[in-house]
Amino acid sequence: MRLTKLLERVLSAIPVAIGVAVLAFMFLRFLPGDPVEIMLGETQVTQQQIDSLRNQLNLDKPLITQLALFLAGVLRGDLGVSFVKNAPVVKLIADTLPATIELTMATVLVAILIALPVGIISALRAGSIVDRSVLSGALVGVSMPAFWFGLLLILLFAVELKLFPTSGRIAATMVVDRTTGFMLIDTLLAKDLRAFGVALKHLVLPAITLGVVFAAVLARVIRASMLEVLSKDFVTTARAKGLREWSVIIKHALRNALIPALTVTGLQFGELLGGNMIVETIFAWPGLGRLVVSSIFARDYVVVQAAVMLYALTYVAANLVVDALYTLLNPRISL
Amino acid sequence: MHRLKWLLVPLAALLFASAYAEKLTFVLDVAENRSDEGQAIVAQLQAIGIDASLRIWQSTVLKEEMIAGNRTASATDWGSAYFDPFDLAIPKLRTKDRGNYSFYSSDVVDEAFRVASTSIDDSARAAAYLTAQRQILADAPLAFGYVLQNIEASSDSVHGWEPAADNSENFHLTTVDGSDTLVIGLRTNALVTLDPAMYRDRDNEAFLRNIFDALTIPTADGKVQPHLATAWRVIDPLTYEFDLRPDVTFSNGEVLDADDVVFTFDRILTEGGIDGASSPRAGLLGPISHAEKVDANTVRLVYKNTFPQELVLQALTHFQIVPKDYITEVGVATFTAAPIGSGPFVYARGALDAQVVIEANQTHWNGAPKLKAVVWQMMPEASTRIASLLAGEVQIIQAVPPDLVERLSSVPGVSVHTALGTRAYQIELNNSTAPFNDTRVRQAINYAIDWDSILTNIYRGYADRLATPFLPSGFGYAQDLAPYPYDPAKAKELLKQAGYDTN
Numbered sequence: 002m003r004l005t006k007l008l009e010r011v012l013s014a015i016p017v018a019i020g021v022a023v024l025a026f027m028f029l030r031f032l033p034g035d036p037v038e039i040m041l042g043e044t045q046v047t048q049q050q051i052d053s054l055r056n057q058l059n060l061d062k063p064l065i066t067q068l069a070l071f072l073a074g075v076l077r078g079d080l081g082v083s084f085v086k087n088a089p090v091v092k093l094i095a096d097t098l099p100a101t102i103e104l105t106m107a108t109v110l111v112a113i114l115i116a117l118p119v120g121i122i123s124a125l126r127a128g129s130i131v132d133r134s135v136l137s138g139a140l141v142g143v144s145m146p147a148f149w150f151g152l153l154l155i156l157l158f159a160v161e162l163k164l165f166p167t168s169g170r171i172a173a174t175m176v177v178d179r180t181t182g183f184m185l186i187d188t189l190l191a192k193d194l195r196a197f198g199v200a201l202k203h204l205v206l207p208a209i210t211l212g213v214v215f216a217a218v219l220a221r222v223i224r225a226s227m228l229e230v231l232s233k234d235f236v237t238t239a240r241a242k243g244l245r246e247w248s249v250i251i252k253h254a255l256r257n258a259l260i261p262a263l264t265v266t267g268l269q270f271g272e273l274l275g276g277n278m279i280v281e282t283i284f285a286w287p288g289l290g291r292l293v294v295s296s297i298f299a300r301d302y303v304v305v306q307a308a309v310m311l312y313a314l315t316y317v318a319a320n321l322v323v324d325a326l327y328t329l330l331n332p333r334i335s336l
Numbered sequence: 337m338h339r340l341k342w343l344l345v346p347l348a349a350l351l352f353a354s355a356y357a358e359k360l361t362f363v364l365d366v367a368e369n370r371s372d373e374g375q376a377i378v379a380q381l382q383a384i385g386i387d388a389s390l391r392i393w394q395s396t397v398l399k400e401e402m403i404a405g406n407r408t409a410s411a412t413d414w415g416s417a418y419f420d421p422f423d424l425a426i427p428k429l430r431t432k433d434r435g436n437y438s439f440y441s442s443d444v445v446d447e448a449f450r451v452a453s454t455s456i457d458d459s460a461r462a463a464a465y466l467t468a469q470r471q472i473l474a475d476a477p478l479a480f481g482y483v484l485q486n487i488e489a490s491s492d493s494v495h496g497w498e499p500a501a502d503n504s505e506n507f508h509l510t511t512v513d514g515s516d517t518l519v520i521g522l523r524t525n526a527l528v529t530l531d532p533a534m535y536r537d538r539d540n541e542a543f544l545r546n547i548f549d550a551l552t553i554p555t556a557d558g559k560v561q562p563h564l565a566t567a568w569r570v571i572d573p574l575t576y577e578f579d580l581r582p583d584v585t586f587s588n589g590e591v592l593d594a595d596d597v598v599f600t601f602d603r604i605l606t607e608g609g610i611d612g613a614s615s616p617r618a619g620l621l622g623p624i625s626h627a628e629k630v631d632a633n634t635v636r637l638v639y640k641n642t643f644p645q646e647l648v649l650q651a652l653t654h655f656q657i658v659p660k661d662y663i664t665e666v667g668v669a670t671f672t673a674a675p676i677g678s679g680p681f682v683y684a685r686g687a688l689d690a691q692v693v694i695e696a697n698q699t700h701w702n703g704a705p706k707l708k709a710v711v712w713q714m715m716p717e718a719s720t721r722i723a724s725l726l727a728g729e730v731q732i733i734q735a736v737p738p739d740l741v742e743r744l745s746s747v748p749g750v751s752v753h754t755a756l757g758t759r760a761y762q763i764e765l766n767n768s769t770a771p772f773n774d775t776r777v778r779q780a781i782n783y784a785i786d787w788d789s790i791l792t793n794i795y796r797g798y799a800d801r802l803a804t805p806f807l808p809s810g811f812g813y814a815q816d817l818a819p820y821p822y823d824p825a826k827a828k829e830l831l832k833q834a835g836y837d838t839n
Contacts, residue, residue, distance in 0.1 A: 033397045057614060168729075176685070282716050
C-alpha cells in the first residue's frame with residue numbers, strides 16, 4: 002500500500018516537470034534580449050553570419066516548433082547543447098551540481114547545529130533574557146544580507162585572522178582528481194587527508210554565511226513548536242511518570258516538535274539546491290547558481306530551461322522526503 | 337455655463353505658454369553598472385532646466401530596446417578588438433551598422449569609413465579617419481564620454497608582468513619571489529571553452545593566448561609584432577603572404593607549419609566547420625575569402641575586398657593556431673577537453689568555472705617561461721579578489737573597481753597597475769526622432785555634462801575623456817581634437833535656439 006502511494010507521488014512529478022518546462026520555455030522567450038546578438042559580441046558581423054547562427058540554434062523557427070523540438074528532446078532525455086559553451090547541458094549541470102549539493106549539506110548541518118540547541122533552550126526559558134536575545138538575534142539573522150555577511154566573514158576570518166581561505170573549493174596548488182565532483186569525497190577517495198582538511202576549511206565560511214540565515218528561521222520554528230508541545234498533556238504525563246527532564250524534552254517533546262521544523266528544512270533544502278548565486282559569487286564557489294544566472298544573462302535558453310526543470314523536480318523530491326520523514330516521526334501520519 | 341468661462345481663460349493661457357516654449361524632456365536610460373554616473377548626469381541636466389529623469393535597466397534588455405529604436409538617450413559602451421576604429425567607431429556610427437543604436441547617418445562619415453576600412457594606403461586611411469572625427473564632433477550624434485582604464489593589482493613579489501590594454505595576461509617572463517607558481521584571480525565567472533575557435537570574450541582569449549601562439553602578437557599597448565609569422569608582404573591588393581617561423585612544434589611534438597595555419601582559418605571560415613557549429617570569430621577577420629598554403633613555411637590570406645595591412649595584422653593577433661593532425665585524429669571534443677598548442681604554457685588540468693592550471697612549455701621556440709605553473713582562479717566578485725590578494729592566496733588580480741583602488745594602494749606589499757582601456761563609454765542619443773534629431777539639442781547635451789567631475793568623483797580619475805568614440809590608442813586618432821568643454825551657459829543658449837524653455 003505504502004509503496005504504491007510512493008510510486009504515485011513519484012509519477013505525479015512528471016507532469017509537474019513538463020508543465021514547468023513549458024512555462025520556463027515561454028517565459029524565457031518573452032524575456033527581451035537576443036542570444037545571437039550577445040554571442041557575437043561587438044565584432045564586425047555580416048547579416049549572413051547572424052542568420053546562419055540563428056538557423057543553427059533553431060532560433061529562426063516558429064516558437065511552437067522550437068517548443069516541440071525542446072519537448073521531444075526532453076522525452077528522449079536530451080536536454081540540448083548550451084549556445085554559449087557549446088557543451089551538453091546535462092554535462093554542465095552535472096559539473097556544477099555536486100559543488101552546490103556539498104554546500105547545501107554543510108549549510109543545513111550548520112543551521113541545525115545552531116538552531117536545535119538554541120531553539121530548545123529558548124523555548125525552555127521562554128520570556129527570559131536568553132529567550133529574548135535569541136529572538137532578536139534571529140531577527141538580525143533573517144534580515145542580514147548574505148552579501149554583506151559573507152564579505153564580513155571573509156575580511157575577519159580570511160584576511161585578518163587567516164583561519165580560513167577567502168574563496169574557492171580547494172587550494173589553488175592542490176591537485177584533486179575529479180571522480181564524484183564532491184570535493185570532500187574525492188579527497189578521501191584519493192586518500193589525501195591534507196586535501197580533505199583544506200577542502201573542509203574552504204567549506205566553512207560559505208556554509209556559515211548561508212547557514213546562519215537559515216538557522217535564524219529554523220530556531221524560531223523550533224522554539225514555537227517546542228513551546229506548543231511542552232504545554233501538551235502527554236508531556237505533563239511523562240513528567241508525572243517521573244521521567245528524567247532531558248528524556249521528556251528529547252524523546253517526548255522534541256520528536257513531536259520537529260515536524261514543522263522538518264517542513265521548513267525540506268523547503269529550504271530545495272531552495273538551496275538551486276544554488277545561491279550571491280554566496281557562490283562571493284566565495285568563487287563553482288555551483289549551479291552561478292551557471293544559471295550567467296546563462297540567464299547570456300540568454301542561453303537551453304541551460305536555463307533544464308535548470309528550471311531540475312528546480313521543480315528538486316522541490317517535488319524534497320517535499321516527498323519530508324512527507325516520508327513525517328511518517329517516521331509520527332506513525333499516525335500517512336503518505 | 338457662465339461660470340465655466342472663467343476656467344477657460346487660465347487653461348488657454350497655460351496651453352499657449354506650453355506650446356510656445358516647453359522644457360526639453362527626456363528619459364536617460366542606463367544599465368545597472370552605470371547608475372551612479374546616470375544620477376550625476378541627470379542632476380547636471382536638471383540644473384540647466386532640462387527635465388531629465390533616470391531609468392535603470394538590465395543591459396541586455398536595454399540594448400534590445402535601443403536597437404528597436406524605443407529609447408531616446410541611453411548610456412552604452414562598446415569595446416574594440418583592434419587598435420583601430422575599424423570595430424568601434426565604424427560599427428557605432430556608420431549608417432545602419434550593427435552597433436549604430438543612435439541611427440546617425442552622415443554621407444561624409446560613411447565615405448571616410450569606406451576609405452579607412454578598404455584603402456591599403458595608410459596615409460589615406462589616417463586622413464579619412466581625421467575627416468570622420470571632425471564631422472562626428474560637429475554633428476554630436478552622441479554625448480561623447482570616456483574610456484576607462486584597466487586596473488589590475490599584484491603582490492610586490494611578482495616581477496616581469498604588466499596589465500595590457502586588451503586584457504591579455506602575458507606570463508612568459510614573469511617571476512614570483514619564493515615560488516615557481518603564480519595564481520591569478522580572474523574577473524570572469526567562467527571561461528567559455530578551450531577551443532580557440534569557439535569563444536568571443538576577452539577573458540577566454542587572455543587565457544588561451546598562453547597555450548597557443550598566433551601569427552602576430554600585440555604588445556601591452558597594442559603595437560603588432562611578429563610572432564609565428566616572421567615577415568609578410570603584399571602580393572596583390574587582395575593577397576597577403578606570411579613567412580612562418582620554421583622551428584615551431586606543438587607541445588605534443590607535432591610540427592607547426594602552413595597546413596596548421598590553413599586548417600585553423602578553414603575551420604573558422606567554414607559554416608558549421610566545428611562539428612556542425614560555426615565559429616563566432618569569423619567576423620573578426622574582416623572580408624577574408626580563404627587561407628592557402630604556398631609551401632611548408634609560407635601561407636597566403638586572400639581577401640574578397642581590399643583590406644588594410646594594419647587591420648590584417650591586428651586581426652591575426654586574435655587567431656590562435658591549432659594542430660591539424662591532432663584535431664583530425666582525436667576529434668573536436670577531445671581537443672576541447674585536452675587542448676594542444678604551441679604557446680609558452682601547456683594546459684594541465686582544471687574546471688572552467690573554478691580554476692585552470694597551465695604549466696611551462698619547456699620546448700617553446702621563444703624559450704621556456706620562468707614560472708613552472710600558473711593557476712587561473714575564477715573570482716567574479718571584486719571584493720573577494722581583493723581579499724584574496726590581501727590574504728596572499730593570489731598574486732595578481734584583474735579588474736579592481738576604481739573606488740577600491742585607494743584602499744588597496746595603502747596596503748604595503750601590494751601595487752596597483754593600470755593600462756589603457758579599449759572600451760568607449762558614451763550616451764547614445766536617438767538621432768532619428770525628436771528631440772535629438774536637432775543637432776543643436778545634441779550639442780547642448782554635450783556642453784551640459786560635466787564629465788571631468790564625473791570621472792574624478794565616480795571613476796577616481798581612472799578614466800580619460802574622449803572627444804569622439806575614437807580611442808587614443810587606435811590608429812588615426814586626432815590628438816588635437818578637443819572634447820566639448822563643460823559650458824552650461826552655451827548649452828542653455830543652444831537649447832533656447834532650438835526653442836526650449838530653460839528656466
